[in-house]
Amino acid sequence: MTNAEINERIPKPIGESKPRLDNREKVTGAAIYADDLQFGNGLLFARILHSPHPHALIKSIDTSKAEALPGVKAVVTGDDFSGFLGLYLQDRNIFCRDRVRYVGDPVAGVAATSEEIAVNALELIEVEYEVLEPVLNPEEGVKPEAPLLHPDLSEYKVANFIFPQAGTNISNHFKIRKGDVDSAWEKCTTIVERKFRVPHIQHVPIETHIAIAQWDETGEITLWASSQSPFAQRNLIAQALGVSQSAVRVIAPKIGGGFGCKAGVSMEALVVAIASKTKGRPVKLALTREEEFYTAFVRQELIAYFKMGCDANGKILAMENTYYWGGGAYTEYGVNVTRAAGYSSTGPYEVPNVKADSICVYTNHPVGGAYRGFGMPEMHTGLEQCVDELAHKAGIDPVKIRSINCVKEGSITVTGFKMHPTGLSKCIEETAKAIQWGQKSPASAPNKRRGKGTAIMWKAPAMPPNAGSSAWVELAEDGTVNVGLGGQDLGQGAFTVMAQMAAAALGVPYESVRISSPVDTRYSPYEWQTVASRLTWSMGNAVVNAARDARRQVLDLVSEAWDEDPENLDIRDGVVVSYKSEQEQPLKNLVIYGLPKPDDQGWMGGPIIGRGKFMPTYVTGLDPETGQGTRSVVHYTTGSQSVEVEVDLDTGRVEVLRGVSAFDVGKAINPALVKAQMEGGFVQGMSSALFEEIKMVDGFCQNPSFVDYRIATTTDAPSDLQSIIVEVPQDDGPWGARGIGEHPMVPTAAAIANAIYDAVGIRMTSPPFSAEKIYLAMLDAGIVE
Amino acid sequence: MAYHKITFTINGEPEQIDVPSNMTLLRMLRERLGITGTKNGCSAGECGACTVMINGEPVNSCMILAVECDGSEIVTVEGLSENGNLAPIQEAIMESGGIQCGFCTPGILIASQALLNRNPNPNEAEIREALVGNLCRCTGYVRIVEAVQEAAQMV
């Protein structure tokens, strides 16, 4: 849509907070999630034998005793499946073949008639390992003497924008070399240098990973999965098994949260593989919560070194940032996190001189996948604290330094991409105003200290340059609309906003639109993945195109029947109207049966079926040595968060009193849903800032359960959360819309850390900012005794 | 392993069933009775997704054996509405936007209804304390708390 088109009237129900279309089934318990599907007595239950070592060679596996156990229908190992899996880098087998690379790596799988028998069968599998020295830290992993996790790295298939380094543990290295940092330091009056360590965290969807697979006698596979990515799962599993994508059918029922962990392929491949040996009986694999913590995808860990400098006016002149990403045992997905952090490595600022290295390193830790924010929360946690520190050191207000340096329309970004119109400055202004920046409010007790902090962010959808969406629109005899799409509603409300957009583009009431779900790759149109905050924009465009195509077909038909120019026709509230002759014709019947020719001379038209697609065509490559290119990304969503905290001097405990978010979403298709993302993202960000860490010791997760992996509860979340919508339209978004799903989690940890600094003068360089860490830091700094 | 014949009512309907000793109430509901509204989030009594009402009290159904429920009255999320009429808390949570993925919703609704049953006019702190055993990862809890406040007003 051009800006001119956007400036036309915005049709209803765009911009209305319509109620979710799946509300009722969710409150009555009728909504069907993967584990609710009924398969009858033929269903088999799978359990996986996991590696007990962080790094080891597999010398032998004896499954004979397990196979002999009555009730066991299949036992498989890596010997049975030689194919590779991977979204950007195919570095992973379905089951380990010669080597295990993390505690949790799948070594064997069993299907049995009951879960109990499957559990017992696992105990009968004998595996001999030769334990190897593990790599436990990405900075250790890049050293030449580090043990090599993937000796065959050079042989893996890899996307052409990822650069693994053979003979090392480095699976990607993204570089920015822009301007001249070395001489820029001399022009800086203030320089700040800091190291930050962000540990692994897990997504913690309340529904763990669940998948059921079944092969029929012709070799066609059906996979039911709690999934964000039915089409990507179809594609990757088909490739790994060496079968046609059309032979793999993926059905995605309601999903109990994803946050990125149910994107790509992880445990789904295991159950498909096991089911290949069960003679057509379906097999279910449900991860326990413990397995969800240590065998499913996690977020990468990051060790980041920042150096940045500004001149006397607060203009940031240079940044030198090095990011060591602990990608875990397999980085098939994480290599792109590295890249995304590289091409966004300055944060949302215009910096003329940049040296950045974003390095993805194999470690013998759980597998880093896609996690809400895709590298941005980890990076901003340290970067936004450095900007604060720079401001303090230079004697400039931290909000002011951001306003000076933040990207604006026309700014040259870190890759040379010229920034599109953005409301970032407005976001900064709004959150500062809402938090009453600059005013200190009194602490609630003598043993407490209050502080305020701000952090800003940017993020672009991280995906291949040619990730596409498609949609169809058809109508029933009574004029109601059915929209086919391939993306998932994870809870963000995608189905609701797609129905709103289809209704607006077609000219029918919102209530008459249904989304064809669950997504089923046999019947639904293609969608790359539900990730990257891309659906509202990309799938939205496809749905709008499909609806407009249907609309055109209807108007062409009616214009012929009425002998009028289609320019004078419109569809409003499900009725075709002529502005010229004032004739009206409801969509009813004509959308299936067409319209009669005059004098009973036959019929014209037929079933209306609109189709639409969207794929960005303008993302260019980036120079592998400098990271420069014409267009690194499709667009950036930007935003700001300000928080007020209170620190308890007796315990170190931080209470987040209130938070304000402002994000530029281009156009809020459904404002209530946009605000709900801001609230949920804030609390998830706050939770990661204060509580969350996968505690790894020598490659073993110490806290794989809710008892010791704490997430925010009702009493931790603040009641005062303000969400401000800023709208600077995106030129190619539907009515200007841009994504929001990930962004509200990105700046939160940094904003809280900056507020802690404001309160007690302690710089927190490693989340979680637990009460203990803060107290002991205050103690060591002499702030408390 | 021993089996036990038990009888109970579920959402007002009497049932009788034979269950093994180690079957939790959650498993019995989902796997034997096909009542799948109640969800499994952790099997360890931590997340609250499995919350049901037993004799009026909210309980994590993953932490109680089916056999222990002999003679009990059990209410699940499916039992909150009557003849298709939703309970105030169900209407309120739809209205306030307190549902995203919906997986925590059944447990939240039962725990909230149980709260309103014992405390018809709770303040915000009481609401948050009563729901501390229900983890939600999507919403940030704001609109859930609003829903309970609204439901309290609706009665």
Add this chain to the structure above:
Amino acid sequence: MHDAHPSLPEFDYIKPKTLAEASQFLAAHAGEARPLLGGTDIFVRMRDGVWKDKYIIDVKGLNGTNGISFDPVKGLTIGAAVTMNQVSAHPDVKKHYAVLADAVDKVASYQLRSRATIVGNICNASPAGDTIGACILLGGVLNVHGLDGARQEPLTTFFKGPGSTALKPGDVVTSLQLPLSPTGMVGKYFKLGRNKSSDLSIIGVTVLGFPDETAASGYRIKLAMASVAPVPLVVEKVEELLAARPVTDETIADAAKAAMEGCTPIDDVRASARYRKIMARNLSQKALTEIWNQLGR
């Protein structure tokens, strides 16, 4: 935990009809049978494979296990099967044993407290047990039915180590008895977890106090701590210090310091020993000050 069973492993559920039957079965199957009250500890450990009992003996409903009653002479008797929510809501508990209600309200979540029991919390003997401190300081005594019949076990000598108590095979605890609390007694439980509520304690401090003319200061103030020692810890020194001299901010500070010095916390996944020790002092300081304020300084 890495090998947690998806649900629960196999076992036989036994519901004995009498205490004698229960004791006999438990003794006959010592090492592979366990009494069941609320299940909130048992089921977690069985899933984790820590406890592998073949028999789970449901002792709820046996003689003396149900019901909570207050007697103006004997004090409060809490049946083993009484849930924590029932204890907290009971008017006599709120009136005469407020410190226990306060501790109960800080355990886990409302759902868990619909099942968890005080007696179960005690018998589980975790040093982190939130309600144990109050029960000890209140002078609690367990009524136990064993192979040799009924006996009593005072809580002061009940705890041997983490998870280890004076109970023998065949023992079934039927109730907890709390003697009448002294007039004018006030008490509170202070808990520090990683997040605001529902966590296991990093450290917990139970304080209660009452006017007592036999004390030089005129007051008896007692303090117990959770999660700082292998067993729930009563710091006798606190009572001594605050009984010997008039209670002032200085003596409170000394008592808080004594609490810190009296405990031996460890490093674990939840917190470090260093932090726990200092928090022992800070939380005790806070607790003692608040109780002193309530006693009417």
